[in-house]
Structures are given as C-alpha cells and as structure tokens.
Amino acid sequence: MIDEIADALRDCRSERDFWRVQLRAESILTPLEIAALIEFSHRLPLRTQEWLKRIASLGEFGDAEPQRFCRQPLAPNIDVYRDPFVASDHKRLILGFCGGADRLMMPIACVLQYLPSDLCDLVVLRDPTWQHYLKGIPPYAHSLPDLVRRIAADIGAETYWRIYCYGASMGAFSALRCGILQKAHGAISLGGRFHWQPLRPRYKSDRMLPAFDPLCDCNSGTTTELFCVYAAENARDVENAKHLSRILPVKHIAISDTSEHNVIVALWTKGELKAFYDRMFALHERGDKPMQRDIATDHQCLIA
Numbered sequence: 001m002i003d004e005i006a007d008a009l010r011d012c013r014s015e016r017d018f019w020r021v022q023l024r025a026e027s028i029l030t031p032l033e034i035a036a037l038i039e040f041s042h043r044l045p046l047r048t049q050e051w052l053k054r055i056a057s058l059g060e061f062g063d064a065e066p067q068r069f070c071r072q073p074l075a076p077n078i079d080v081y082r083d084p085f086v087a088s089d090h091k092r093l094i095l096g097f098c099g100g101a102d103r104l105m106m107p108i109a110c111v112l113q114y115l116p117s118d119l120c121d122l123v124v125l126r127d128p129t130w131q132h133y134l135k136g137i138p139p140y141a142h143s144l145p146d147l148v149r150r151i152a153a154d155i156g157a158e159t160y161w162r163i164y165c166y167g168a169s170m171g172a173f174s175a176l177r178c179g180i181l182q183k184a185h186g187a188i189s190l191g192g193r194f195h196w197q198p199l200r201p202r203y204k205s206d207r208m209l210p211a212f213d214p215l216c217d218c219n220s221g222t223t224t225e226l227f228c229v230y231a232a233e234n235a236r237d238v239e240n241a242k243h244l245s246r247i248l249p250v251k252h253i254a255i256s257d258t259s260e261h262n263v264i265v266a267l268w269t270k271g272e273l274k275a276f277y278d279r280m281f282a283l284h285e286r287g288d289k290p291m292q293r294d295i296a297t298d299h300q301c302l303i304a
Helices: 002-011 015-028 031-039 046-058 108-113 144-155 169-182 235-245 263-269 273-281
Strands: 070-075 078-082 092-097 120-125 162-168 186-190 225-231 250-255
Touching: 002 015, 002 031, 015 046, 015 108, 031 046, 031 108, 046 108, 092 169, 108 120, 120 144, 144 169, 162 169, 162 273, 169 186, 169 225, 186 273, 225 235, 225 263, 235 250, 250 263, 263 273
Parallel strands: 092 120, 092 162, 162 186, 186 225, 225 250
Antiparallel strands: 070 078, 078 120
16 A cells, blocks of 8 residues: 555646545555655655654654554445554543544545554544435445444454544534444543535435434433533634534643644644543553564565
8 A cells, every 4th residue: 555655646646636646545555554644755856855754743643653453344444444453442442423524624544543552442434425324324324323333243342351432623523423322431522513415416416314313411321431522712612622522522722822623733733642642532441452473474464
C-alpha cells in the first residue's frame, strides 16, 4: 500500500489529484507506513513534504517510535487496526465512527499514534451513504443494530478487557448509540449533532430509517458512560449536546476558547490531545490479565 501511495503522490499533476491521494492516505495508512513516508519524504514532491510535516506534527511522530498497528480490512469501509501479536484480553476495543471525510477528525495514523498498540485495537468504520450509520454499512450490515451485532461477533468483542465507542461529527452520535447497544464501558461524541435526513437527498433508498433511536430516555439507566466533547463557542454543537443531555445522562467536555467544530485539532493546538486520549480511554490503566506477546513470531507484517 505504501508503494502505491508514494507512486501516486509522485504522479500527481494537479491539486485535485493530490487532494484525492492525500485523503486516501489519511484514511487508511498506519503509523509505521506514515513514518516510512516521512523518512523518505525528501524523494517526494515539495507539496507532499509539506503535507507530511503537518501529519508528523499532528501525530507527534517525532516524540516516539511509530505504534505497531497492522491494517486488516474486514469489509468495504471497515478496517481493523491492531498488533496481531498482542492478545486482546487486556486491551481496549475502540469502535471508531468516522465523519464525512472518512477520518476521526484527523488522519487515522495520527489517531493511532496516540493509542498504544499493546493496549488498544481500533476498528475504523465509514458510512458511504452519509446517513449517520442509521442504515449500517451496506452490504456488511443494513442497520445500526445489525452493524453492532455483526462487528461484535466478527471481532470477538467479548474477549476484550473494555469496549469503547468513539465517533466524530456525522459519526459522533452513532458512537453513543453503539455504546448503549453494545453496553460499552464508554462512548465519546466529538462535535455530535442530530441528523436531519432531508439534508442527504442524493442517497436514495427504499429502506426506511429505523423507527427506534437508542438515544431515548428509555435508556436513561444505561451503564455506558456517555461523553459529549465540543467547542465551547460553537453554538450549534453546544445546543445539540444540551438537547441530548435533556434525554440521557451525558458528561460534557467543552473545549474553551475555540469555536472549531474539529475539537481534536483544537485540543492538539492547545497541547492537550495526548492527555485527552489518556482520559477518554483510561490509557494509564492496565487490564486484569498480564500482557502476552509471541516473541517467536513477532516480525514486520506491517508495511505492505
């Protein structure tokens, strides 16, 4: 994959070409693959070098070795990132619901660089229909409950120490819904907003939207810890979070002195992103079972 991306970057002849390759790279590459591109960036076009500098800064790649995640496609628009040589029973399973740009408010490799690969596995979910995952991710699943059930079965969610759901923008409230349905340890919304279906007329379907929304006061007793993270000066995001808190017990994390919908970049700008991920996923805590790594088979499966 990294050779394909590098060749595509060299072949770009317009800003539009570069934008397409950049989006693809930001939505799928692992920290090890990004680190390799950064290392050989001097052989790439100047605009690619500037882009990689930005990626390196966002992911703080200069502060630590790249995390050892491998990407394993599960289905179209679903990728699993994990270190396959570390058992799951002491790790967190994080289900990540991307927004419309197929990212979690920053490139996937940058998110992964903040998550220790011996403590976390990340499943990256993308909704090609832009319908807030209410119709699942076809053809893998055609509703959010079906998506939650199938992911749990295919990934072996019951083997993990803890489960978290984490969503950005269009995927933010879907992460909260998933957390409730999955009975996850925690569910985090980044800039979450309630969907407004007429805004998505270009995706026509004969499938009706589900009549039941898990974001209902009937789930006020949920054991899942729900978080809404938003910019304190973004009126629309504030109002959506306040409206949700009238329905369900939600913990608010308002990022001060910013109106940026992209609260992750706002946290990074403040130098608070690492501490945020630590808090949200309790990265300072360890699972009950000791970590095990198969040293005999631990080899570089990593840059494909």
